[in-house]
């Protein structure tokens with residue numbers, strides 16, 4: 342039996358605001374004293390009234406605009422009820438029928454278009470820590486600092502067919518969030534969490550209509566499995582691959598899979614059963630009576646649109662088309678907004694002396710070869726770096742020496758222009774000595790000299806190398822070659 346894989350993805354992203362979604366408590370809870378950022382609203386005390394955070398709603402819209410969604414002109418909040426200790430009100434303020442953003446899409450590097458059903462605004466829950474021991478003192482602690490932190494949920498249609506595409510989609514969402522400063526999307530800190538839902542269906546016996554998977558004829562759809570709270574992008578791909586294999590095996594052995602929620606165990610690289618669902622959860626959604634409808638004008642939307650910048654996938658296409666940069670290099674260079682701005686600045690500077698494509702190629706090579714690998718907190722001056730690259734292009738410094746200098750400057754916090762000045766000064770000091778060094782090298786290598794005179798021109802490279810070595814790379818290989826030719830006459 343052949344099966345198709347059907348994947349939908351839900352991604353939660355904490356947005357970057359100073360205060361929480363419905364109160365003025367600060368959001369920066371990481372490594373803070375537990376329960377130090379709380380108030381009656383985010384503790385869910387009776388009578389406390391929520392006031393929506395304008396900036397949070399703008400960031401939700403910005404994510405929608407970056408993913409080609411339609412933005413609603415009226416914002417409604419709803420209550421989603423469930424009982425859990427980390428949810429003090431007994432319900433979460435979320436959005437049900439009318440999300441802020443709907444019907445968007447994201448195009449992956451391979452050209453596949455992932456359709457986004459909705460992006461809605463909600464609030465994060467508190468953090469529980471379960472302490473278990475063999476004694477009778479098992480207990481749980483709850484920290485409400487995270488309770489009420491703005492959260493957006495991005496929901497795709499079940500249109501994804503491979504684990505790799507799901508991973509690429511999550512990667513792209515993370516990049517967009519970072520580029521637009523919507524979120525740092527640091528998955529280790531829980532700022533972004535992914536929840537894929539997966540099912541496998543017999544080939545040719547189902548169809549997709551308006552983002553819904555429907556059976557054809559008397560075929561009975563296999564239920565889907567949800568994998569909760571995955572905290573790394575690689576794990577998204579691994580968890581889906583694991584589930585596809587597990588589900589295929591179950592069906593192969595004649596067992597019907599059951600609808601269930603599973604968790605990802607990162608240590609064992611497997612998913613684990615958490616709970617089964619007979620029917621869909623009944624959250625008893627109802628309109629949030631404490632928040633009136635918020636009107637959004639088209640002018641508001643235009644103003645938020647002005648925060649959009651060229652996004653990574655747009656940069657990749659431009660770098661490849663305009664400058665002939667390889668897809669791999671274009672992806673590396675545009676991975677972060679900072680790296681892309683380095684690249685574009687360096688390309689512009691080199692373009693003053695070099696042809697555009699060569700300038701782009703040199704900029705990409707130097708950044709990927711040295712700068713990105715070593716880059717720490719130090720800002721690297723692209724003016725200085727372009728000077729260094731031009732010295733190399735003009736043959737005034739060897740590539741090895743230039744790279745060594747660059748690495749030294751990055752690692753030891755030195756200025757490239759200072760180092761370059763010192764290098765040029767010592768090179769000119771050496772110039773007088775070079776004649777002597779060249780003579781010395783010729784005296785020491787009589788065989789190479791006679792070979793060269795006998796017509797073996799390749800020996801020249803060896804002799805230049807010997808001189809460069811003796812001057813510790815401090816001289817210009819072209820000058821050395823000229824002196825050698827002169828003296829060998």
Ligand SMILES: [Zn+2]
Pocket residue numbers: 361364365366378379380381382383384489
């Ligand atoms: Zn609060």
